[in-house]
Amino acid sequence: MAPFFQNSAGRLVPDALAGFARAHADIVTLDPEHGFLTARDAAGSRLVGLVSGGGSGHEPLHSGFVGAGMLDAACPGRVFTSPHNRQVYQASLAVARRGGVLHIVKNYTGDRINFGIAAERLAHRGIPCARVLVDDDVASDSASSGAGPGRRGTGGTVLIEKVLGGAADTGLGLAELESLGSALAARCRTLSVASAAHTSPATGEPAFTLGREETEYGVGIHGERAARTVPAAGLRPLVARMAGELLAELSPAAAGDPLLVLVNGLGGITSLELYGICGELVRVLEEQRVGVARTLVGSFVTALDTRGFSLTLMAADWMTLKYYDAPVRTAALRW
Amino acid sequence: MAPFFQNSAGRLVPDALAGFARAHADIVTLDPEHGFLTARDAAGSRLVGLVSGGGSGHEPLHSGFVGAGMLDAACPGRVFTSPHNRQVYQASLAVARRGGVLHIVKNYTGDRINFGIAAERLAHRGIPCARVLVDDDVASDSASSGAGPGRRGTGGTVLIEKVLGGAADTGLGLAELESLGSALAARCRTLSVASAAHTSPATGEPAFTLGREETEYGVGIHGERAARTVPAAGLRPLVARMAGELLAELSPAAAGDPLLVLVNGLGGITSLELYGICGELVRVLEEQRVGVARTLVGSFVTALDTRGFSLTLMAADWMTLKYYDAPVRTAALRW
Numbered sequence: 001m002a003p004f005f006q007n008s009a010g011r012l013v014p015d016a017l018a019g020f021a022r023a024h025a026d027i028v029t030l031d032p033e034h035g036f037l038t039a040r041d042a043a044g045s046r047l048v049g050l051v052s053g054g055g056s057g058h059e060p061l062h063s064g065f066v067g068a069g070m071l072d073a074a075c076p077g078r079v080f081t082s083p084h085n086r087q088v089y090q091a092s093l094a095v096a097r098r099g100g101v102l103h104i105v106k107n108y109t110g111d112r113i114n115f116g117i118a119a120e121r122l123a124h125r126g127i128p129c130a131r132v133l134v135d136d137d138v139a140s141d142s143a144s145s146g147a148g149p150g151r152r153g154t155g156g157t158v159l160i161e162k163v164l165g166g167a168a169d170t171g172l173g174l175a176e177l178e179s180l181g182s183a184l185a186a187r188c189r190t191l192s193v194a195s196a197a198h199t200s201p202a203t204g205e206p207a208f209t210l211g212r213e214e215t216e217y218g219v220g221i222h223g224e225r226a227a228r229t230v231p232a233a234g235l236r237p238l239v240a241r242m243a244g245e246l247l248a249e250l251s252p253a254a255a256g257d258p259l260l261v262l263v264n265g266l267g268g269i270t271s272l273e274l275y276g277i278c279g280e281l282v283r284v285l286e287e288q289r290v291g292v293a294r295t296l297v298g299s300f301v302t303a304l305d306t307r308g309f310s311l312t313l314m315a316a317d318w319m320t321l322k323y324y325d326a327p328v329r330t331a332a333l334r335w
Numbered sequence: 336m337a338p339f340f341q342n343s344a345g346r347l348v349p350d351a352l353a354g355f356a357r358a359h360a361d362i363v364t365l366d367p368e369h370g371f372l373t374a375r376d377a378a379g380s381r382l383v384g385l386v387s388g389g390g391s392g393h394e395p396l397h398s399g400f401v402g403a404g405m406l407d408a409a410c411p412g413r414v415f416t417s418p419h420n421r422q423v424y425q426a427s428l429a430v431a432r433r434g435g436v437l438h439i440v441k442n443y444t445g446d447r448i449n450f451g452i453a454a455e456r457l458a459h460r461g462i463p464c465a466r467v468l469v470d471d472d473v474a475s476d477s478a479s480s481g482a483g484p485g486r487r488g489t490g491g492t493v494l495i496e497k498v499l500g501g502a503a504d505t506g507l508g509l510a511e512l513e514s515l516g517s518a519l520a521a522r523c524r525t526l527s528v529a530s531a532a533h534t535s536p537a538t539g540e541p542a543f544t545l546g547r548e549e550t551e552y553g554v555g556i557h558g559e560r561a562a563r564t565v566p567a568a569g570l571r572p573l574v575a576r577m578a579g580e581l582l583a584e585l586s587p588a589a590a591g592d593p594l595l596v597l598v599n600g601l602g603g604i605t606s607l608e609l610y611g612i613c614g615e616l617v618r619v620l621e622e623q624r625v626g627v628a629r630t631l632v633g634s635f636v637t638a639l640d641t642r643g644f645s646l647t648l649m650a651a652d653w654m655t656l657k658y659y660d661a662p663v664r665t666a667a668l669r670w
Contacts, residue, residue: 003530006607006611007611012607012611015611015614019609059607212539236342270394270637270639272394272414275354275355275358279351279357297354304605307603
């Protein structure tokens with residue numbers, strides 16, 4: 001089962017969860033029966049509990065973002081598979097506050113269904129529940145043709161979870177958080193590229209193969225092949241092209257606000273490359289007189305060991321930046 | 336030049352440095368002329384400046400550890416190549432304090448030579464300078480045969496830099512820090528394995544190839560092939576074997592003290608695997624009634640995109656843990 005270091009493909013996620021809970025016992029608690037993580041150090045000022053989740057294989061998303069200032073709970077599914085609605089329901093019960101619970105859901109069919117069923121069960125129990133749908137991936141925009149579920153949720157999720165965490169800590173109610181989250185999602189767009197696919201934990205084989213001089217432009221975070229396989233360009237033109245498409249998607253609604261920029265590794269890329277990419281992106285944006293308010297660089301929303309990166313731009317007003325800058329203490333994000 | 340995302344192999348490191356300095360302008364300052372990074376927020380209580388450095392390709396080591404509570408300066412060389420002694424000299428001049436400057440040097444011939452020349456030049460200027468040599472990699476132990484430079488420095492470097500940072504902030508002098516660092520290095524051992532080699536930024540080819548059912552046991556952080564290529568065992572026996580060898584290397588000198596444990600990714604491994612490995616390691620240690628005081632899990636000392644991991648054990652008395660737990664604010668480590 002090379003090249004994965006695992007006891008078996010079936011044990012990869014449960015073993016990781018147990019190890020994660022052990023390594024970060026000061027931050028999270030694992031419910032081994034229902035399979036979710038909760039924050040040990042929940043802020044007393046919150047009126048609403050924040051719950052996210054999704055398929056595993058995107059770590060540190062979401063487990064690494066459970067903790068003070070960010071998520072109250074995360075529900076990991078199997079690799080690239082939605083969590084079961086029971087996980088979501090139990091996690092929501094565990095962290096619901098007086099104002100209810102907010103689900104932060106990436107736009108995939110399975111996630112929508114399972115979070116939806118959990119929300120209905122919560123409603124039956126009289127627990128207020130609302131949903132923020134994250135759909136930032138411009139490459140998967142099939143809504144206009146009516147052929148699919150629309151843009152998927154990807155890198156922008158970490159920014160939205162951080163900002164909503166900061167907002168929840170100020171005591172906002174459920175409707176306010178839902179409204180804020182939807183506005184954030186509307187001002188957030190992501191584009192991903194890869195030079196090599198992830199390896200399957202089950203077979204040890206790559207999900208697809210690319211030629212040495214090819215780049216998968218608009219790759220999905222489950223190893224979905226992109227609509228376009230393009231010749232590998234130099235880094236500068238590649239980043240300029242991606243930035244141009246993202247800016248076009250954001251305008252005119254987001255014009256005028258400075259950007260929160262995420263340069264995100266998909267798993268198998270080096271830190272040297274990510275910072276080089278960040279430099280190019282900032283240069284392009286500044287050339288176009290677009291303000292860069294914050295930059296976050298690292299591997300936050302991965303696709304197993306995919307050799308690639310994503311760029312996320314979020315138009316951010318001063319209140320968004322205030323929530324983003326608020327203190328956070330999770331396994332993967334601290335300031 | 337697939338699969339690297341870079342303008343050119345020659346631009347990989349300088350572009351990354353510029354992007355890093357831009358992304359973390361609140362934490363570090365880049366000296367573009369001499370090629371080193373310094374902390375913006377140096378603690379006023381330090382008597383001694385801490386300087387490290389080494390070949391690039393091991394990020395976040397060392398640049399990601401510059402900042403309050405850890406390094407005062409870092410000198411990155413080209414990929415897998417020692418920094419020039421001029422870099423080390425200029426960085427040391429920039430951050431030397433009343434008590435001088437301490438060099439934290441991984442045990443490679445080039446690094447020893449260049450830090451050594453810089454130390455001589457500092458002595459000429461009347462600046463007190465001492466060195467801590469990190470030599471934790473048990474797989475490269477050639478000292479007993481007299482055939483090489485002895486154990487190389489690898490994963491343990493991050494722990495030693497953190498503990499020395501915490502110690503320096505309490506106002507320890509140069510001799511005390513040198514003595515502490517040497518004692519830490521003597522109680523710290525690392526072992527690394529890989530299931531796939533790193534890719535060369537220059538050629539786009541892997542440094543070596545392994546069969547699907549092979550593990551490189553004792554791989555070096557520059558893609559040095561190990562002394563042993565072994566059949567890929569299950570994860571549990573692999574971790575048990577590594578832990579057993581590390582514990583044997585640490586005893587009897589370190590008997591009785593609990594362990595500071597680092598589970599470190601070499602670049603191309605998933606977070607799921609690292610936490611599964613952490614769980615196995617903790618289980619093995621607890622079965623042997625070895626106390627685990629702290630666990631650190633992540634990719635801190637990498638070898639470009641090598642698909643592998645290292646385990647580091649450091650025997651830690653209460654004072655070491657106090658320094659380790661002290662606040663830190665760098666790009667890659669914060670608490």
